[in-house]
Amino acid sequence: xxxxxxxxxxxxxxxGCGSKGSSSKAGVEDHSLSEQNKTDAQKAAEAQSKxxxxxxxxxxxxxxxxxxxxxxxxxxxxxxxxxxSMSAKPLTDVASVLKDPGSPLAKRSVxxxxxxxxxxxxxxxxxxxxxxxxxxxxxxRVRVEGNCDERGSREYNLALGQRxxxxxxxxxxxxxxxxxxxxxxxxxxxxxxxxxxxxxxxxENRRSDIVYIGIDSSQ
Amino acid sequence: xRDQMKSSRSPNAQPSxxxxxxxxxxxxxxxxxxxxxxxxxxxxxxxxxxxxxxxGANQIPITVLPFGxxxxxxxxxxxxxxxxxxxxxxxxxxxxxxxxxxxxEPNDVNFRYWKNRGNQTLVLGKVLKRSDGRAEVRFxxxxxxxxxxxxxxxxxxxxxxxxxxxxxxADLIYEKLTGEPGVFSTRIAYVAKNTDRFELQIADADGYNxxxxxxxxxxxxxxxWSPDGTRIAYVSFEQRRSIVYxxxxxxxxxxxxxxxxxxxxxxxxxxxxxxxxxxxxxxGVAQLYVIEADGKGLQRLSYSNAIDTEPSFxxxxxxxxxxxxxxxxxxxxxxxxxxxxxAERLTFEGGYNVTPRYxxxxxxxxxxxRHQGRYSLALxxxxxxxxxxxxxxxxxxxxxxxxxxxxxxxxxxxxxxGILAAVSSxxxxxQKITATAQDVREPAWGxxxxxx
Numbered sequence: 275x276x277x278x279x280x281x282x283x284x285x286x287x288x289x290g291c292g293s294k295g296s297s298s299k300a301g302v303e304d305h306s307l308s309e310q311n312k313t314d315a316q317k318a319a320e321a322q323s324k325x326x327x328x329x330x331x332x333x334x335x336x337x338x339x340x341x342x343x344x345x346x347x348x349x350x351x352x353x354x355x356x357x358x359s360m361s362a363k364p365l366t367d368v369a370s371v372l373k374d375p376g377s378p379l380a381k382r383s384v385x386x387x388x389x390x391x392x393x394x395x396x397x398x399x400x401x402x403x404x405x406x407x408x409x410x411x412x413x414x415r416v417r418v419e420g421n422c423d424e425r426g427s428r429e430y431n432l433a434l435g436q437r438x439x440x441x442x443x444x445x446x447x448x449x450x451x452x453x454x455x456x457x458x459x460x461x462x463x464x465x466x467x468x469x470x471x472x473x474x475x476x477x478e479n480r481r482s483d484i485v486y487i488g489i490d491s492s493q
Numbered sequence: 494x495r496d497q498m499k500s501s502r503s504p505n506a507q508p509s510x511x512x513x514x515x516x517x518x519x520x521x522x523x524x525x526x527x528x529x530x531x532x533x534x535x536x537x538x539x540x541x542x543x544x545x546x547x548x549g550a551n552q553i554p555i556t557v558l559p560f561g562x563x564x565x566x567x568x569x570x571x572x573x574x575x576x577x578x579x580x581x582x583x584x585x586x587x588x589x590x591x592x593x594x595x596x597x598e599p600n601d602v603n604f605r606y607w608k609n610r611g612n613q614t615l616v617l618g619k620v621l622k623r624s625d626g627r628a629e630v631r632f633x634x635x636x637x638x639x640x641x642x643x644x645x646x647x648x649x650x651x652x653x654x655x656x657x658x659x660x661x662x663a664d665l666i667y668e669k670l671t672g673e674p675g676v677f678s679t680r681i682a683y684v685a686k687n688t689d690r691f692e693l694q695i696a697d698a699d700g701y702n703x704x705x706x707x708x709x710x711x712x713x714x715x716x717x718w719s720p721d722g723t724r725i726a727y728v729s730f731e732q733r734r735s736i737v738y739x740x741x742x743x744x745x746x747x748x749x750x751x752x753x754x755x756x757x758x759x760x761x762x763x764x765x766x767x768x769x770x771x772x773x774x775x776x777g778v779a780q781l782y783v784i785e786a787d788g789k790g791l792q793r794l795s796y797s798n799a800i801d802t803e804p805s806f807x808x809x810x811x812x813x814x815x816x817x818x819x820x821x822x823x824x825x826x827x828x829x830x831x832x833x834x835x836a837e838r839l840t841f842e843g844g845y846n847v848t849p850r851y852x853x854x855x856x857x858x859x860x861x862x863r864h865q866g867r868y869s870l871a872l873x874x875x876x877x878x879x880x881x882x883x884x885x886x887x888x889x890x891x892x893x894x895x896x897x898x899x900x901x902x903x904x905x906x907x908x909x910x911g912i913l914a915a916v917s918s919x920x921x922x923x924q925k926i927t928a929t930a931q932d933v934r935e936p937a938w939g940x941x942x943x944x945x
Contacts, residue, residue, distance in 0.1 A: 389822070389845070424906075426868055427847035427861060427890060428714050428935070429759045430816055430823055432728075432735060433772065433779035433800040436756045440774075459734045460756050460774075464712035471888065471909060 368411060369489045378403035382490070384442055386480040388423070391437040393445055401442065404484055405449030412452065417485045418442045420460040421467070423476035428462055435460030438482045541700030541913065541933070543580055544925045552585035553670050556612040559589070561597035561619030566628060566652050570620060573659035577677040577699065578666065581899070582922030587612050599635060599642060607637040614643070616666060620655075627651055632662050634669065644669050656701060676895045680939040681902065682716040682725055683913060685930035692930075693727060695742070698895075698938075700926065706740055707747075714935055715759055719766045722942035724786070726750060726760035726769060737771055739786060750788050761804040761813075763830070770794065770804035770813060781815060783832075794832050803848050806830055807855045814839065814849040814858055825849045825860055825873075839873060842880060848891065849873075852918070853898045859883070859918075861890055870903055870916060883920040891934065894918075896941040902926075904934040 372379050381400040384393055393401060408414055420439030422431035439458035447453050468475035485491050557575045578584040589595070590610055596602045597619040607615055618632035633645035644665055648658050660677040667675030676698055685692045685705070691713045696703035707713060711730035718725055725740045735758050737751040751757040755774035762769050767786055772779050779802050781795040795801040799819035806813050813830045816823050822844045828836040840846035845863035852858060855875070862871045862882070870883040870892050888906040895902070900922075902915045907925075911932035915924040926933075 389818075425888065426845060426863070427803065427816065427823075429772070429803045430800065430818075430847050432714075432756055432758050433774065433802045436774045437778060437800065440755075440778075458755065461712070461730070462714075462735075464714065464730065469909075471906060 368414065371407075372486055372489055379407055382484045384438075384482045384484075385477065386438060386482075388425075388476075388480065389434065391434060391441045393441060401445050402449060405446045405451055408446060408451040408455055409449065412455065414489075415455050415457070415487045416446075417487055417491070418446075418456060418458045419483045419485060420458065420462075421465065421479055421481045421483070422463045423479045424463045424466060424471065425476065428464070432460050432462030432464075435462045442482045442484065540703045540930075541696060541926050541928050543700055543915075544927070552583060553614070554585045554587050554611075555614045555616065555666070555670070556587040556589060556607070557616040558595045558597075560617070560630075560632070561595070562622065563620040565622045566620060566655055568652070568655040568659070570618070570630060570632075570655060570659045570662065571616070573656055573699075574616065574663045574666070577660060577663035577675075580699065580924065581667065581675075581677075582917055582924075583667070583671060583899075597631075599633060602635060602637065604637050604640050613638050614670070616662075623649070628655060630655070630658050630662075634666055656697070660697070660699075673899065674897050674941055676897050676900070676938075676941065679896060679941060680722075682718065682937045682939065683904075683933050684713045684716065684935040685928060686911070686932035686934070687930050693725075693740075694933075695725075706742070706745070716935060716937045717760055717762060718937055718939040719762050719786075720764055720940050721766040722940045723766075725937070726762065728758045728760070748788065750786070751782075751784060751791075759802050759804060761806060763806050764808055764810045770806065772802045772804070781813070792832070794830075795828070795836070797836075805850045805858065807851050808853060809855060814851060816847045816849065823847050825858075839878070840880075846871075850892050850894060852894055853896055857918075859892045859894065859901050861892065870901065872918060872920075881920065883916050883918075884914075884923070886914070889914075891936060893936050893938045895938050900924075902936045902938050904936060 371377060374380060378400060384397045384401070386394070408416065418439040420435035420437070422435050436458065439460055443453070443456045443458050446456055463479070466475070466479045467481070468478035555578060557571050557578070560569070560571045563569045563571060575586055579586055590606070590612065592603065592606060596617055602615065602617070613636060615635045615637055616632070617635065618630065621629040621631070623629060627649055629647060629649045631647045634643040635641070636643055646662070646665065648661070650658055657678070663677040664675030667673070667677070679698045680695055681698055682693065682695050685694050689710050690708060691711065692705040693707040693713050693716055694703050694705050706725070707729065709731050711733065713730070714728045716725050716727040723741065723743055725742060726737060727740065728735050728737055735756045736749060737757045737760050738747050739750045740747040750760065750769065751771045751773060753773050753775040756779060757771065757773055759772035760769050763783070768783055769786060771782050771784050773782050776793070778798065779800045780793060780797070781801050781804050782791055782793050784791045794813070795815070797817060797819045799817055800823070801815055801817045801819070803816040804813045805815070807830070811830055812827055814825055814827045817826050817836070818824070820838065823846065824838055825840040825846050826836040826838050828834055840860070843862050843864055847861050849858045849860045857872050857874050859870055859872050861868055864882070867885070867887045869886045869889045872881045872883055873879070883901070884903070886905045890904045892901050892903040898918060900915050900917055902913060905912055905914050911934040912928070913926040913933050913936050915926065916922065
């Protein structure tokens with residue numbers, strides 16, 4: 275919401291609309307732009323090039339969409355949807371579900387044998403839980419991070435880590451998750467979670483992590 | 494034998510100069526800044542100490558005398574020359590005798606004395622301090638048996654260039670006596686890691702004058718020098734994913750070479766310094782591509798459903814060797830660098846052979862093999878197709894040839910700490926190189942560039 279308001283301010287400033295005061299006023303008054311503001315904005319917009327007008331229109335459209343979304347959210351508060359309909363839950367509840375240690379979603383890591391990238395049987399339930407959750411929450415995005423143990427070639431490990439991450443992505447998309455919801459990255463053996471040169475550390479580092487963007491990480 | 498290059502803690506143990514005190518203080522390392530510091534060539538962590546842990550056969554005896562008046566400068570020419578020759582493993586530094594003062598000109602040399610002691614090849618000279626503060630370095634190499642001068646030069650330089658001149662002298666001696674170019678004037682690049690900070694370092698081949706050209710909190714890997722020595726390509730994770738950059742050492746600028754979806758890595762220069770091989774996963778699994786140094790003209794080189802990575806181009810530009818797991822385990826293959834043609838598998842022993850690097854003469858390649866759970870260096874002769882183990886390390890990686898093909902620098906892990914090490918291409922001479930940094934890895938030996 276905040277970002278959108280800034281967006282409107284910027285759009286108005288870019289169109290050279292009114293004084294600094296009026297544009298900040300437009301920001302403060304939020305989505306329910308007063309008639310006064312609207313008139314000012316329209317007047318100014320007419321004086322601008324077509325491109326500027328289009329930009330302003332885009333901001334307006336965004337504002338309207340947001341308005342609608344806000345109304346929908348208000349409605350949800352008044353008439354809560356049944357528990358089973360998770361897609362209508364606000365994001366904070368999604369986060370709490372993801373962070374519930376009792377949920378199958380709490381397991382975010384897949385572990386591998388040396389030089390392998392296939393997902394072992396024992397991780398299928400976890401993958402399926404994340405797949406189902408992501409299908410139900412099209413708004414959510416994840417980053418799958420592939421890692422390797424320190425042994426051997428750093429470059430080969432980078433390629434292997436990418437393969438591990440891509441294998442998780444493929445498994446999730448086979449469960450119906452939209453490819454756009456998933457990005458992959460390989461850290462190879464460059465970011466070991468466990469330090470030490472022993473089998474225990476190596477096993478921990480042969481791993482893909484499913485990171486929920488905006489919940490587990492800011493980016 | 495310990496050849497202490499970087500620290501004043503232990504005495505300089507060159508056999509020829511037992512009485513000389515080291516005068517170099519340990520250089521202050523910067524504290525970690527923890528911020529990106531691009532193009533800032535700054536002295537920092539990760540300076541190297543080189544220790545020779547093996548000895549070569551058929552070493553050439555040589556006597557390097559202290560240069561007259563070299564004590565007037567902080568950098569002592571004869572010590573640097575001796576250390577260079579000693580580190581190469583190809584020379585046996587002889588005792589410098591009891592003649593005082595040391596001869597510094599051919600006319601001072603008592604040939605009978607040196608002949609009787611068996612000191613056939615004598616290096617001598619002097620350093621004259623000029624009124625403007627500059628130094629005139631006069632150097633000669635003499636055959637005391639034939640009573641002739643083998644080589645002799647004079648250089649006039651600023652005090653700051655004395656190390657450079659000493660390396661040039663060592664190169665001249667090396668080339669005169671072995672018939673091959675010396676690599677003492679070359680530079681190396683490597684990655685130093687301190688807690689949460691990665692630095693891409695460049696140093697002289699003896700570990701001195703280390704400076705970082707890139708530093709940030711994310712990993713850096715796979716630095717590689719352009720054959721003309723002006724640029725370094727590397728992989729950096731500063732954008733939280735692997736992207737290949739090109740760093741221009743002449744003006745400190747850099748550019749993005751490859752930033753496609755997925756992983757971008759394993760830059761490898763082609764001999765013309767105009768194009769590079771890179772490995773991209775944008776079309777699925779990691780594959781080989783060729784790209785121009787300005788980032789244009791991307792062309793796919795390999796087409797497999799398996800990992801293809803770590804390209805290394807033959808010096809004649811005709812071939813590329815690379816790692817691929819197309820046969821079920823990572824092995825080394827070769828294919829025409831122009832693309833097309835089928836890939837030929839080159840390694841068959843063991844289930845893990847990676848990181849091939851062509852020798853400068855193109856007749857062999859070094860690689861990493863796993864043998865009984867240990868990862869060590871091996872050399873493959875391209876003609877005989879015979880493999881020779883070079884090291885017995887547990888976690889050796891990232892081999893890089895010296896430009897004369899005599900030594901191979903590589904990374905290893907000893908007691909949980911990343912170190913650099915070097916081995917001669919016949920496996921006989923070994924060096925261990927430690928650093929003030931917590932961890933050093935990913936060495937890349939620079940080319941021979943206009944140093945003679």
